[in-house]
Amino acid sequence: MTTTVEECTDPVALSLWHPVVAVAELNPQEIQTTLLLGYQISYGLRNDGSLGAARQDQPRVELPVRSRYGYLWVCLGEPRGDVFDIPEAEEADRRTLNAASIMVNTSAPRAVENFLDMGHFPFVHGGFLGVEPHTEVVDYEVTIENSEVWARQCLFYQPQAAASASGGQISEYTYRVPHPYCVMLTKSSPTDPSRQDVIGLFIQVMTQERIRAHNFLSVLDEDSSDTVLKRFQQIIFSQDKPILENQYPKLLPLDPRVEVPIRADKSAIAYRRWLSELGLTYSVIPGDQNSTGQATTGQRSL
């Protein structure tokens, strides 16, 4: 099927930094192309090590770029500030890597919500992040801090929480959404319980209904090989992918009357509200405060 892609006009989405590729996967002088918010862009690594990116329809206009946490970040408009900070990842003795960049036919906010969601562990990640009948999601704390969504004291029984885990445990996660299309969690490191491992999902929004999910890892594990660490994340994400591709509508509905949340979804409720307040329209079905009529599936990229 041929699809024509709508280019994003949402000023909120245009002013964000978007992850595009893991810098380690770039070869000098090789120009690559990808889709970002419906725009074809080219990017690459110059001989001097600097990064560059441009829209294909405006090849001479250099787009603002950043290199942080191992990724090339691109802004298609006027950036507001820098890429968000990840204090843990700045520590010198860490292993930071891109576990995988995986294409999924869904919208970015659906993937963010899935990442925030503990309730699906026993059903989608059975044997790894959860197992039946341990299905209860106990209450946790959600706050908005510095204009970010945070969820703390998120406890869940996990039979195999990480590549290095042996046996079941109750894990405690802290979730953080610093960006409409990026989400991460921290949990105490098995190697050094006083410090935090970070797992992130940095989403490249190709179109409203297609993403490339960059799986970010920043861990203290010195024993597991890259391959082992990557494979674990890849298995987990490959279990989420078919679910994400079977959600309808693909765009995240912000109208609270379209889907039914429960207490366990507190973080998702806060996230949806936060997106509404940001005024984001790309990749969501905006809620209409005054609507009394029918909710429709909204926009579609044809």
Added chain:
Amino acid sequence: MSQNHTRDESKTTATNEVEDLSLRWFPIGRSDDAAHRHVHHAKLLGRELAVWRADDDYLNVWENRCLHRGVRLSIGHNDGTELKCIYHGWRYASRTAGCTYIPAHPADAPARTICNRTFPAGERYGLMWTTEQGEGSPPEIPALEAGSPFALRSLPFDAPAALIEEHLDQYQSGGEVTVTELGPHNLLLTSDQASIVFFIQPVDSGESVVHSVLTTAPNPQNELVVLHHHARALTALRDRIETVASRLPEPTPLEPALEQIEPTDLDGQTPPSRDEAELRVTVARKWETGEGIKAFELVPLTGQLPTVQPGAHIDVHLPNGLVRQYSLTNRAGEQEHYVIGVKLEPDSRGGSACLHESVREGDVLAISAPRHNFSLRRDALDTILIAGGIGITPLLSMAETLSQGGHPFTLHYFAQSSSHLAFPDRLEELGDACRTHLGLSPEQTGDQLKDILDSYTTSQHVYICGPGPMLDAARDLAEGHRWPESAVHFEYFKNTTEVDKSAEFTISLARSGVTTTVGAGQSILKVLRDQGIAMPSSCEQGACGTCVVGVIKGEPLHQDVYLKPGERASGERIVTCVSRSLSDELILDI
């Protein structure tokens, strides 16, 4: 080739077509596409459908979207009575599509507003049918009614329904064909060789499925040849039509509207039903299911019965004006009828006697919607169910639900003798999981309970229902053997506490700001109702928990048997039909 069908050539727009067609019945697959324990995916007029058959053969046609997070239900699991969503394991009952269980909150009964959208379903001529907003049943086609209809293979076409209709006369059936339009997207084709009725299912604006039914079944020796012949003819027709369709501009896909849902509060609690006698049911069957125990099968006068969760009870309004509570024995997802078991109480004040003696098959009774104050968790590593006498009724619904879901459990059933066991056939089905303890003295019962509750292991739960003394004994034992309160669940038949109504006190209603007095002899419940608050209630003797409200300030005088000791001590909730206040004032969260 001749063609004598008439057609309205005026071009209708896609939207008009939807409005027009939403009242029509369309086939959405062959009946054998919905095999037991499978979920069939279908699409009609741009709307995706999850089609599944329960073990009792009831055909469910639902919107293909879990209300929780929109995941397609067609990739869920059909366990025979419930459909389980693959994402978070929410379960929905056959028939009503009401949610019966939310694994993330295993202790809570899901709000009854959580209900998927259902569509009418029917089966005729070997096909499954549905309609978006129509009524009645699938169309009757005289040519098929008169013959011996035989459904051929259904075939998807990448073409709009109207285009297929236009070209149907090119179907090669040997010799001349005549095409007659019988209705929208429904045509009869006759030739010397065969006469076939075609039903075209408009899947989306550019996609269709052609269902074909022979008016006369081929004789069995010939069947394969006939099937082959028509499969070839239809495939050839499809190739031609798809070639034509591919040259036309691609039509815009239809966008069916999503229905809005009543928002629930986050605790998943919906206000319980206010209307005390909202349903009318017929006694479809009444039978003796054990010595002194009559069972009643209640079916709705119209529509579906509200969704039941295991452990539910209903109020039954008796012809003699009395209202009594009975537990439903229905397992989760069993919605065809409600079944209750009623023991004739020797000291009956007219409740059980009336049901035993006066109520007959065919009588109409008024009942309340099910109330869920004795909820079953389905996340225990082991569940112990303890029933004394007629206390079996809620526990039977739990046992069957656990059994269906493959959860480990044991049902201990204490009764006078084997002839006093209710629903023996259903107990039989439970096999070794059901243990009966017959003719024990109170002392022997105590010893037996001691054995059963001897050791507590993590993630074990016990549910107890039976006569007061037995319940008290079991609770004491559980406490003595270090069962945490959260793992012990009970339901009393009645409250035998002598209720003290002497004190007078004030109540303040936090949400409305009203302050009023509860005088001696009055109940909080009555006073709340006098204030115009639509308070639900059921047993009105402090046993069922329907009338519980939150307490913000003040010290309740608990006189119920519903709250657990910890809940009583915390003073955060009060059973308003019997309990009162020790402090001069209670501030209620209402």
